[in-house]
Amino acid sequence: MDKKNIPLIMMLVAGAITWIMTFIQKYDPLASYLILFGVMVFFYIMGTFIKWMFISFERRNEETQNQGTEELATEEEEEEE
Helix, strand or coil: CCHHHHHHHHHHHHHHHHHHHHHHCCCCHHHHHHHHHHHHHHHHHHHHHHHHHHHHHHHHHHHHHHHHHHHHHHHHHHHHC
Protein backbone atom coordinates (compact mmCIF):
# COMPACT_ATOMS: atom_id res chain seq x y z
CA MET A 1 0.00 0.00 0.00
CA ASP A 2 1.35 3.41 -0.94
CA LYS A 3 1.41 5.41 2.28
CA LYS A 4 2.43 8.75 0.80
CA ASN A 5 -1.11 9.30 -0.53
CA ILE A 6 -2.95 8.70 2.76
CA PRO A 7 -3.08 12.39 3.85
CA LEU A 8 -4.16 13.51 0.38
CA ILE A 9 -6.93 10.94 0.08
CA MET A 10 -8.25 11.63 3.59
CA MET A 11 -8.25 15.37 2.96
CA LEU A 12 -10.04 15.12 -0.38
CA VAL A 13 -12.70 12.69 0.82
CA ALA A 14 -13.43 14.81 3.90
CA GLY A 15 -13.53 17.93 1.72
CA ALA A 16 -15.98 16.36 -0.72
CA ILE A 17 -18.29 15.24 2.09
CA THR A 18 -18.08 18.67 3.73
CA TRP A 19 -18.84 20.46 0.48
CA ILE A 20 -21.86 18.24 -0.18
CA MET A 21 -23.19 18.77 3.35
CA THR A 22 -22.74 22.56 3.26
CA PHE A 23 -24.39 22.65 -0.18
CA ILE A 24 -27.39 20.63 1.03
CA GLN A 25 -27.72 22.75 4.16
CA LYS A 26 -27.51 25.95 2.00
CA TYR A 27 -24.67 27.58 3.93
CA ASP A 28 -23.45 31.03 2.98
CA PRO A 29 -20.55 30.65 0.48
CA LEU A 30 -18.00 32.36 2.76
CA ALA A 31 -18.97 30.18 5.73
CA SER A 32 -18.88 27.11 3.49
CA TYR A 33 -15.36 27.93 2.29
CA LEU A 34 -14.09 28.55 5.82
CA ILE A 35 -15.57 25.29 7.08
CA LEU A 36 -14.19 23.43 4.07
CA PHE A 37 -10.72 24.90 4.62
CA GLY A 38 -10.73 23.97 8.30
CA VAL A 39 -11.90 20.43 7.63
CA MET A 40 -9.30 19.89 4.90
CA VAL A 41 -6.44 21.16 7.06
CA PHE A 42 -7.58 19.02 10.00
CA PHE A 43 -7.85 15.84 7.93
CA TYR A 44 -4.52 16.48 6.21
CA ILE A 45 -2.85 16.68 9.63
CA MET A 46 -4.67 13.54 10.78
CA GLY A 47 -3.65 11.71 7.58
CA THR A 48 -0.03 12.71 8.09
CA PHE A 49 -0.17 11.37 11.66
CA ILE A 50 -1.73 8.08 10.49
CA LYS A 51 0.93 7.73 7.77
CA TRP A 52 3.63 8.28 10.39
CA MET A 53 2.03 5.60 12.60
CA PHE A 54 1.98 3.07 9.74
CA ILE A 55 5.64 3.72 8.94
CA SER A 56 6.56 3.41 12.63
CA PHE A 57 4.71 0.07 12.93
CA GLU A 58 6.43 -1.26 9.81
CA ARG A 59 9.87 -0.33 11.16
CA ARG A 60 9.13 -2.09 14.45
CA ASN A 61 7.93 -5.20 12.62
CA GLU A 62 11.05 -5.25 10.43
CA GLU A 63 13.30 -4.88 13.50
CA THR A 64 11.48 -7.71 15.24
CA GLN A 65 11.78 -9.95 12.19
CA ASN A 66 15.48 -9.13 11.82
CA GLN A 67 16.10 -9.93 15.49
CA GLY A 68 14.27 -13.23 15.08
CA THR A 69 16.36 -14.26 12.07
CA GLU A 70 19.58 -13.19 13.83
CA GLU A 71 18.69 -15.28 16.89
CA LEU A 72 17.82 -18.24 14.67
CA ALA A 73 21.14 -17.94 12.82
CA THR A 74 23.02 -17.72 16.13
CA GLU A 75 21.26 -20.84 17.44
CA GLU A 76 22.09 -22.76 14.27
CA GLU A 77 25.77 -21.79 14.53
CA GLU A 78 25.87 -22.92 18.16
CA GLU A 79 24.29 -26.26 17.23
CA GLU A 80 26.89 -26.83 14.46
CA GLU A 81 29.77 -26.42 16.92
